[in-house]
Amino acid sequence: MSVRLFSSLKFRLLAGSLLLLVILFGTYSSYAVWYHERQLMAQMEANALSISEFLKSSTHYSMLLNRKEDVYRTMETIGRGELIAGIRVYNKRGLITFSTDSSERGRTLDLNSEACIRCHAPGTAPVLSLSDDRIRIETGPAGRILATMSSIRNEASCAGPECHAPPKGQPVVGVLDVRMTLSRVDASMAEVRTGMFRVAAILAACVLFLAWWSLSRIVLEPITALMEGTQQISTGNLEHRVLVAARDELGALAKSFNGMTDSIRTAQEENRRWSATLEQRVQEKSEELTAIHRRIVHVEKMTSLGRLSATVAHELNNPLSGILTYSKLLSRQLSRTNFASASPEDVLSELDIIIRETHRCGDIVKNLLLFSKKESGVFAYESLELIVGHAYLIVRHHLEMRDIRFVELKPHGNVELLCDAQQIQQALVALFVNAADAMADGGTLTVTYEADASGRRAVLSVSDTGIGIDSELLPRIFEPFYTTKEGGQGVGLGLAVVYGIIERHGGTISVDSSSGKGATFTMIFPAAEQTNADAPQSALHSTTKSLPTA
Incomplete structure (x- = not known):
């Protein structure tokens, strides 16, 4: 995984450290240079003031004797010094009475100039101020100059007619301006500044190198090792170890990373072992589930067989008991000596009971055979109209x-089913008989069949206007041997047989009913085809097969 130089952690640490060091050492060097320059300037100012005082004291005696030549010679001698840029004397009107530069002698200074503005306010009379000595820095062609101006006061010892007025009328007789060059100071400061910044740069480089070395050993190397470890793990090398000997947070992180790698490797090995034995385990579990399913199916079969046997035994026992009872009664009557005493009507009635109960036993066995029949009959394309017509003729x-x-109610076209016509007819007959039993006082039995909108399914429904079925009984009406008829009139296999027939034909059956509102049984089959396809599927017409008789 490549990392750009400017976005890498190394570059950011190096750039941050460098910036911090530049700020720190730059600030320190600037302050050191400023402080050193301030000390030198203070020393130069003190020297200038000392020279000014020295001039005034050395020329004081000559001034008292009014020996100007001696005063000027002394000033010229001192003005030849290496650090002296010039010495000037002004009178009260700004006239330069003496200067080491002969070209300035006799020239009057502008009172608004830098040298005079300190003592003379603008626009006022040229009156010398009594303020203390003044120090200023001027910049000329030869460089900077430190100028010190000190007043020459009119003392009582030098007042006289031939020299000066009394002190009260003229307290200051002139100004001594001593000018010292700062070229050496500036050169020295340039050297100091260059040397200071050079030392600061060297120290910054050394500190930066030490900081970089420390960061590399303490931070960057462990982070690089962790990055390499993540890359190795991403390629699938779970044997890679991150070697970090530090005991700090990065060392703890490396230890945790190695622990995580071990956990992943262990989980991967476990998954590999599971994968190697998964097929065998699945097969074993499948065999166990198959055996359990067989046992469950066997138990369910035995339970169902037990319930069926008990029900069949109960259902057959009732008519067989009647047959046995009346057979014994007839046997006693026939075994009597006087056979003529037996009434023929009684004998025929008892024989009818035996016949009826025998038919009942036969119906139970026949319905059981139909219910247990699993194989389908011969399937062919049959017309629903013909099947419904045949079922109607039977009932x-x-x-x-x-x-x-x-x-x-039927469509104009013919609807065909791929079915066993005899079984569909048998199912319809059972539904017709049940509907008739539900309408003891008469009513209407309606049969509707048509293809749905898609033409892929045929819908057949049987409706009556009978007593209906309670909603709580609806979930059980298709169970074997469950009947809602009273007085032992039903066996409870009719709707179960119908359900089995419809299911074997790939269809579904449902019932919609409530107590006192009749019942509607709806059967849906896969349709074979509908002839006269141009006729609308919803265009049904009614045919009444039988009208109520008066």
């Missing part, structure tokens, strides 16, 4: 006896 007499009107 027509039964419906007429109960004063029930049969209504058939």
